[in-house]
Amino acid sequence: MNKSQGPRSLAAVPRRKVAIAGIAESRFGEVPDATAWQLHQEGAALALADAGVEPSDVDGLFSCGADIMHPLILGEYLGLRPGYVDGTQVGGSSWEFFVHHAVGAIESGLCDVALLNYATTSRSDVKRRIRSSNVAIDARGPAQFESAYGHTVIGRHAMAATRHMYEFGTTSEQLAEIAVQTRFNASHNPLAMYRDPITVADVLASREICSPLHMLDCCIRSDGGGAVVLVAEDRVADLPKKPVWILGAAEATSHHTMSEWEDFTESPAKRSAERAFGMAGVKPDDIDVLQVYDSFTITVLLTLEALGFCAKGEGGAFVEGGRLRLDGSLPTNTDGGGLSSNHPGMRGLFLIIEAARQLRGEAAGRQVEDASVAAVNGTGGWFSSTGTLVLGVD
Amino acid sequence: MPQLPRTATWHLPVPDLETSEYWDATAQSRLLIKHCDACGRDFFYPRSHCPRCWSSSTSWKEASGDGVVYTFTIVRQNDLPPFKERLPYVVSIVELAEGVRMTSNVEGCAPEDVRCGMAVRVAFREEQRDEGSVFLPVFRPA
Numbered sequence: 001m002n003k004s005q006g007p008r009s010l011a012a013v014p015r016r017k018v019a020i021a022g023i024a025e026s027r028f029g030e031v032p033d034a035t036a037w038q039l040h041q042e043g044a045a046l047a048l049a050d051a052g053v054e055p056s057d058v059d060g061l062f063s064c065g066a067d068i069m070h071p072l073i074l075g076e077y078l079g080l081r082p083g084y085v086d087g088t089q090v091g092g093s094s095w096e097f098f099v100h101h102a103v104g105a106i107e108s109g110l111c112d113v114a115l116l117n118y119a120t121t122s123r124s125d126v127k128r129r130i131r132s133s134n135v136a137i138d139a140r141g142p143a144q145f146e147s148a149y150g151h152t153v154i155g156r157h158a159m160a161a162t163r164h165m166y167e168f169g170t171t172s173e174q175l176a177e178i179a180v181q182t183r184f185n186a187s188h189n190p191l192a193m194y195r196d197p198i199t200v201a202d203v204l205a206s207r208e209i210c211s212p213l214h215m216l217d218c219c220i221r222s223d224g225g226g227a228v229v230l231v232a233e234d235r236v237a238d239l240p241k242k243p244v245w246i247l248g249a250a251e252a253t254s255h256h257t258m259s260e261w262e263d264f265t266e267s268p269a270k271r272s273a274e275r276a277f278g279m280a281g282v283k284p285d286d287i288d289v290l291q292v293y294d295s296f297t298i299t300v301l302l303t304l305e306a307l308g309f310c311a312k313g314e315g316g317a318f319v320e321g322g323r324l325r326l327d328g329s330l331p332t333n334t335d336g337g338g339l340s341s342n343h344p345g346m347r348g349l350f351l352i353i354e355a356a357r358q359l360r361g362e363a364a365g366r367q368v369e370d371a372s373v374a375a376v377n378g379t380g381g382w383f384s385s386t387g388t389l390v391l392g393v394d
Numbered sequence: 395m396p397q398l399p400r401t402a403t404w405h406l407p408v409p410d411l412e413t414s415e416y417w418d419a420t421a422q423s424r425l426l427i428k429h430c431d432a433c434g435r436d437f438f439y440p441r442s443h444c445p446r447c448w449s450s451s452t453s454w455k456e457a458s459g460d461g462v463v464y465t466f467t468i469v470r471q472n473d474l475p476p477f478k479e480r481l482p483y484v485v486s487i488v489e490l491a492e493g494v495r496m497t498s499n500v501e502g503c504a505p506e507d508v509r510c511g512m513a514v515r516v517a518f519r520e521e522q523r524d525e526g527s528v529f530l531p532v533f534r535p536a
Contacts, residue, residue: 132473132474138404138408139404139405139406139407139408140408140410141410142439144407144408144409144410144413145407145438145439145496145497146497147404147405147406147407148405148406148407148521148528148530149485149497149498149499149530150405150469150472150477150480150483150485150499151485151497152469152471152472154471155467155469155485158467159465159466159467159485159486159487160465162465162466162467162510163464163465163510166465166510166511207470207471208468208470209470209471210467210468210469210470210471211467211468211470211505212467213467257439257497258487258497259438259439259487259495259496259497260439264464264465264487
């Protein structure tokens, strides 16, 4: 029986620190022989085992997907009846939002063990022809002022790249550097979908999808999922693994309709990072390893600027010279990211998993030496939402 | 199993209580934006209140139709109808002379000739559907 669902006195619960206790990916890449629900459970079972907690200990469920009432369907599928549920759906950054929300819930005693759980079979679904590679968003409400113009998800991001190039002279070669260095990192991850090294020339020679973005500037499409388990500090003594503390967490929201984005060269991550870094009391210089949403190379570039690793407009020069590689001064997307490792659709969960893995020292073959502070930045929609986390180990 | 859409009208605007005047005007080759009578600012896309000061005292205002390309992309891949047949095409954020921005297409020139800062002027593209034509504001080099 799950005792934590019983009545409690909030006054009796001091504000508690929150740690990542369990992390796991399900199978990912191409998984034609499992449903998305299966992959949810597979990731959840592995992450709970990693945390040394039982499914019946879970009293908080955080998840989103394409379905209405997704957390209810998932809870039912898993056989859980959590007393705290969050189904926030703000795109790929939803997972960083969930951590932000879970920190609030756990520290104030609303739940003790939070399960963040995600999976899709989006790659296999395209092959089965039950979904398109492009997302059809209908033309009601605000979308009636966009949909008729054939505005794709890639195109929305490409327009940020066009404007950044226009204002700051950023080049396609500089954007390509991000894809090349991420692939270098992927080459050290045996589970990454794409591991063969690529060059800037390869990126520029790949098909242009939406100018100025080429195919190799775009994330891959994979199946897969995973889970993250967060617990209150009073459970930390029982954990089989080193706790990874949430030192800072914040979220920021922006436009949904593209024409409402004030500045196509500035990610809302500027706001979420300022607050998350402030909460943690860290500066960009303190970050040992970085995981940022890389739906497209331009997403990484705007995020690096917004997080303060370089000044606005200087992202192009910053990414030259291998800085983002495992052996660079700012190891970024160390598992190969969405550009090379996996991307089932809303990838923010994998950023948290890889950051925690690096801080635990478990990233065999791609371990960043002495990593003790990590930053994570999820970006959702088309620079529509961002969630920034700062993680650390004792 | 569900199928991909076969009809090519899912993308066309569905006018509603807040926007029917806008689409009625485009059918007469007029581009309307919204004006806030309380704070004096123009805004787009149109809604019944001012998104800045929340006044519900707003009115329609005819735009000059002049603008510049704020940013754009040449779309070369889109597997959804009807866009697949139209590739490549330019999607742009156009900043109107009145200072508001809208999403649109830039037509009437080679996609490769479109530039940020380029002067453009509104035109209206007719698209057919069962309920009758709809006229979409698009932009051409000025």
